[in-house]
Amino acid sequence: MIARPPLLIPLLALAGFLALLGVVATDWAPLERFDLAVSDALRRWGQEHPAVIDVTRVATDTAAGASMVGVGIALIVYFLATRQRAVVLFCVLAMVCVPAVRALLHWLLHHPRPLDPFVLVDSNSFPSGHSSNAATMAVGAILLFWPRLARLGRILLVTAAVLFAVAIGMTRLILLAHWPVDVLGAWLLALAALPLLAHAVTLPRPNPLHALSMIKASFK
Numbered sequence: 001m002i003a004r005p006p007l008l009i010p011l012l013a014l015a016g017f018l019a020l021l022g023v024v025a026t027d028w029a030p031l032e033r034f035d036l037a038v039s040d041a042l043r044r045w046g047q048e049h050p051a052v053i054d055v056t057r058v059a060t061d062t063a064a065g066a067s068m069v070g071v072g073i074a075l076i077v078y079f080l081a082t083r084q085r086a087v088v089l090f091c092v093l094a095m096v097c098v099p100a101v102r103a104l105l106h107w108l109l110h111h112p113r114p115l116d117p118f119v120l121v122d123s124n125s126f127p128s129g130h131s132s133n134a135a136t137m138a139v140g141a142i143l144l145f146w147p148r149l150a151r152l153g154r155i156l157l158v159t160a161a162v163l164f165a166v167a168i169g170m171t172r173l174i175l176l177a178h179w180p181v182d183v184l185g186a187w188l189l190a191l192a193a194l195p196l197l198a199h200a201v202t203l204p205r206p207n208p209l210h211a212l213s214m215i216k217a218s219f220k
Helices: 008-025 029-048 050-063 065-081 085-108 129-148 151-174 180-201 208-218
Strands: none
Touching: 008 180, 029 050, 029 151, 029 180, 050 065, 050 129, 050 151, 065 085, 065 129, 085 129, 085 180, 129 151, 129 180, 151 180
């Protein structure tokens, strides 16, 4: 079973993501000023708290690509063992689609990262990779385990998932690895993609015999 939130949620997230993509691609000045102001403030704060920066460097790697792949493989193995094919397909698509969109945008869109970061990453910036990984794991966990939990379990699941995604996004900002728009774009990308994939893999399969009987009935 996979939870399927109302389509309005991923469609609004997709609209927000596309709007952000548009302002990033056109170098919208107000957004650039905001991103620069936040990053400058975080740079000053980080220089005053080097110990926090050291801890943040370790914490941010919990959402590295290898972590998402490891979690995904573990889930695939489990759901294969329990013969839940739609769930397996959902996990595979989640592991492939979000990173593929991110990689494509990094290739197509020239959006440099903040200057003088506390970690060195050589690629374009929008959307954030670690943040999209964290959001993918968070939204995926909610969709997969929501139907399997009671009310208290659902509250704890959503709380933990949101805190994880937000915390990883904050590490990318603190380390000056990304601009705020990159992190927000990553969250919106996952929030759009995962529910849409959940709807896609749970669509009812067409019944060829039923379709054939309908065709025959139309000729009577």
